[in-house]
Amino acid sequence: MLLYHGVGERAGADDPFRLFVPPSRLRRQLSMLLAHGWTPLRLDQYLRGDTPPRSVLVTFDDGYRGMFREGLPVLRELGVPATVFLLPGLLGATSRWMKEMSGEPLVDEEEVQDMARAGLDLGCHGWDHTCLAGADADTLARNTTRAARALADITGRRPRAFAYPWGAHDARARRAVAEAGFDVAFSTHGAAGRYAIPRVDINALDTVVSFRLKCLPGFPVMRRVSGRVPGLRPALNRLTGRVARG
Ligand SMILES: [Zn+2]
Numbered sequence: 001m002l003l004y005h006g007v008g009e010r011a012g013a014d015d016p017f018r019l020f021v022p023p024s025r026l027r028r029q030l031s032m033l034l035a036h037g038w039t040p041l042r043l044d045q046y047l048r049g050d051t052p053p054r055s056v057l058v059t060f061d062d063g064y065r066g067m068f069r070e071g072l073p074v075l076r077e078l079g080v081p082a083t084v085f086l087l088p089g090l091l092g093a094t095s096r097w098m099k100e101m102s103g104e105p106l107v108d109e110e111e112v113q114d115m116a117r118a119g120l121d122l123g124c125h126g127w128d129h130t131c132l133a134g135a136d137a138d139t140l141a142r143n144t145t146r147a148a149r150a151l152a153d154i155t156g157r158r159p160r161a162f163a164y165p166w167g168a169h170d171a172r173a174r175r176a177v178a179e180a181g182f183d184v185a186f187s188t189h190g191a192a193g194r195y196a197i198p199r200v201d202i203n204a205l206d207t208v209v210s211f212r213l214k215c216l217p218g219f220p221v222m223r224r225v226s227g228r229v230p231g232l233r234p235a236l237n238r239l240t241g242r243v244a245r246g
Helices: 023-035 043-048 065-078 109-117 137-155 171-179 208-214 219-226 232-240
Strands: 002-004 058-061 083-086 121-124 161-163 184-186
Touching: 023 065, 023 208, 043 121, 058 065, 065 109, 083 161, 109 121, 109 137, 121 137, 137 171, 171 184, 219 232
Parallel strands: 002 058, 058 083, 083 121, 121 161, 161 184
Antiparallel strands: none
């Protein structure tokens, strides 16, 4: 399970969390997976459990216009399916949940329809990127049930997958996502069954070496274990270009 955010060339000052991967790099990374015999999955295939040993779900969070304009052509060129997690409360707006990079444009309704027509699988990333861990009932309802309905109104299809904003979740958030009718939900680190499946995040600092390391089946375990060994987590983070997000 790979987690990308934006696609495009961004200077470090404009993208302090290094969320944007240049299209040439995305092409190289996905080509490498294909060359090593990985099968990228459609979301439906993943949900059916039709997952061969070397299979991967490629996901993109937030719904950046850069992903649509510069990432989609790469995916189509390589024939790689992907799932994009959208924020129906911020369509046509910008990434204002991050004060350090609040002006990054997000896709609008028309572009969401184009994404669906282009064959991207569309999931829900909440309503407006509000953190759902510790959220009250109204906030949970807006970010799950209402967000799902808004996406269904645009695409004609109920989204089946959810990705937690900031990767953050707790038992109430997971229950709200399940009760809203989603089949599955993705986090970044914390694993908790079908409604919190971790993903490995890829960012602009990843090198060929760190990307290959992150694609090893043992990487999530390595990352978990490294948290308990002094000095290992920072070393692993240095190696894999992980950037702390505010
Ligand atoms: Zn996000």
